[in-house]
Amino acid sequence: MARPADRDDEKGGRLRTWVVRLACVLFWLAAWELAARAIDARILLVGPLEVLARLASLVATGEFWASVGVSLGRIGLGFLAAVFAGTALAALASRSTVARELLAPVMGAMKAVPVASFVILVLLWVSSRYLSVVIALVMALPIVYTNVLEGIRQTDPGLLEMCDVFSVRGWDRVRLVYVSEVLPYFRAAVTLALGLSWKAGIAAEVIGLPDFTIGEHLYDAKVYLDTPDLFAWTVTIVVVSVVLEALVTCVMGRLVERWEARP
Amino acid sequence: MSAGSQAGGDLTLALHDVWKGYGGLRVLAGATARFEPLRPHVIMGPSGAGKTTLLRLLAGLERPDAGTVARGADVRLGMTFQEDRLCENLTATANIRLPSPRLDGELLERFLAFEREAMEACGLPVDARPVRELSGGQRRRVAILRCVLAEANTVLFDEPLKGMDEKTVEAVMAFVGPLVAERTVLWATHDERDLAFFEDPVLWRVEGGHVLTR
Numbered sequence: 297m298a299r300p301a302d303r304d305d306e307k308g309g310r311l312r313t314w315v316v317r318l319a320c321v322l323f324w325l326a327a328w329e330l331a332a333r334a335i336d337a338r339i340l341l342v343g344p345l346e347v348l349a350r351l352a353s354l355v356a357t358g359e360f361w362a363s364v365g366v367s368l369g370r371i372g373l374g375f376l377a378a379v380f381a382g383t384a385l386a387a388l389a390s391r392s393t394v395a396r397e398l399l400a401p402v403m404g405a406m407k408a409v410p411v412a413s414f415v416i417l418v419l420l421w422v423s424s425r426y427l428s429v430v431i432a433l434v435m436a437l438p439i440v441y442t443n444v445l446e447g448i449r450q451t452d453p454g455l456l457e458m459c460d461v462f463s464v465r466g467w468d469r470v471r472l473v474y475v476s477e478v479l480p481y482f483r484a485a486v487t488l489a490l491g492l493s494w495k496a497g498i499a500a501e502v503i504g505l506p507d508f509t510i511g512e513h514l515y516d517a518k519v520y521l522d523t524p525d526l527f528a529w530t531v532t533i534v535v536v537s538v539v540l541e542a543l544v545t546c547v548m549g550r551l552v553e554r555w556e557a558r559p
Numbered sequence: 560m561s562a563g564s565q566a567g568g569d570l571t572l573a574l575h576d577v578w579k580g581y582g583g584l585r586v587l588a589g590a591t592a593r594f595e596p597l598r599p600h601v602i603m604g605p606s607g608a609g610k611t612t613l614l615r616l617l618a619g620l621e622r623p624d625a626g627t628v629a630r631g632a633d634v635r636l637g638m639t640f641q642e643d644r645l646c647e648n649l650t651a652t653a654n655i656r657l658p659s660p661r662l663d664g665e666l667l668e669r670f671l672a673f674e675r676e677a678m679e680a681c682g683l684p685v686d687a688r689p690v691r692e693l694s695g696g697q698r699r700r701v702a703i704l705r706c707v708l709a710e711a712n713t714v715l716f717d718e719p720l721k722g723m724d725e726k727t728v729e730a731v732m733a734f735v736g737p738l739v740a741e742r743t744v745l746w747a748t749h750d751e752r753d754l755a756f757f758e759d760p761v762l763w764r765v766e767g768g769h770v771l772t773r
Contacts, residue, residue, distance in 0.1 A: 452644070458638070460619070461637070462637060462638075462658035463658075464657060468660040472646065472653075472660055476646045476649050477646070477648070558653060
């Protein structure tokens with residue numbers, strides 16, 4: 297058990313780390329502001345203070361929240377579909393060599409083909425409204441599939457023999473052995489895929505230009521050379537990404553903790 | 560009624576002229592044995608003699624190269640393997656309960672209470688830590704309790720007390736002994752002191768590819 301002095305040391309260490317990180321961020325923000333002033337051309341570079349002011353005025357509008365909501369909803373839908381489909385396909389592939397071999401080239405292609413090619417291809421097939429849903433799915437699916445399949449394949453065969461001896465079969469075996477063995481892989485896959493889906497989804501919106509989306513605003517900023525808008529929307533994308541990742545990491549951590557700690 | 564039939568059904572556990580090898584290594588060569596149901600059997604022999612192979616064959620985890628292994632229709636197995644074989648991310652209690660996955664309501668409450676009692680008797684902490692955070696000796700005890708708390712009428716132990724200090728062994732066996740007294744027990748060990756844990760055990764020796772009574 298950690299002694300109080302150790303805990304104080306640990307707390308102090310953590311505080312120092314945060315102070316150093318904050319100082320680094322402040323340094324780069326100051327450098328950015330100075331660079332913007334030195335260049336003195338708003339079309340090329342705007343300083344963080346101006347971006348913050350622009351962001352504040354955007355946040356006050358309903359359109360901002362509607363756009364964030366629409367982008368988040370569509371990309372989230374594609375991401376969730378990928379999590380379910382990737383897990384189900386991995387389970388199928390772990391049971392059937394035919395399924396695994398059949399899926400291997402599809403997953404390989406999904407990983408290798410550039411997002412832009414997918415975006416243009418998908419635009420030919422579906423309305424631009426659903427483009428980010430499909431792109432988020434395409435980005436996340438191979439990651440979830442590969443990780444979950446790896447988790448299933450890495451499950452200790454000794455545990456499966458133990459289940460054979462104790463006659464633990466079917467769903468009980470999945471629930472008690474596979475879930476506990478695959479959870480760390482699943483958690484890593486979800487965290488990684490979420491960031492990728494979000495960024496690729498926004499990129500797809502910039503090309504597909506569905507109404508009331510973050511991507512559409514980014515495109516408008518480019519067309520009208522509205523650099524403060526471009527920076528403000530980019531900050532929004534980064535903030536949403538960081539918050540989403542923190543939220544998912546926290547929720548997954550809690551779920552895993554609860555699963556591990558059950559009597 | 561066959562020789563293995565009892566009031567609890569057909570609890571036969573036997574092998575007849577069994578041959579088993581791995582690659583070029585011959586482990587069992589015409590081994591024949593019949594294990595009387597509901598009695599303790601202590602199987603001795605030096606490391607590498609084939610004790611584990613014998614237990615694995617009886618558990619149905621290996622197929623003989625030749626000969627037959629018979630296991631009665633009513634045999635419900637439990638086993639403590641040479642390795643712990645625990646789900647690393649689950650608590651000790653969840654691991655111990657693993658062979659009884661369908662308990663709920665009052666049955667589950669009763670099992671959990673008995674499980675806690677068993678863990679305390681064996682010197683195991685009852686907490687929410689996953690077993691990966693337990694010591695080697697604690698993990699071993701979890702594996703033993705998983706086996707003896709399972710609803711099994713035939714329990715196989717493969718060097719179960721390996722690596723435990725004498726005091727812990729005493730505490731574990733004081734609890735486990737009465738629990739397995741009315742089951743078929745196959746206890747593989749190379750330590751003669753283990754014989755003292757059982758009343759009137761049948762003593763077997765695995766030697767030269769054969770399973771012999773002594």
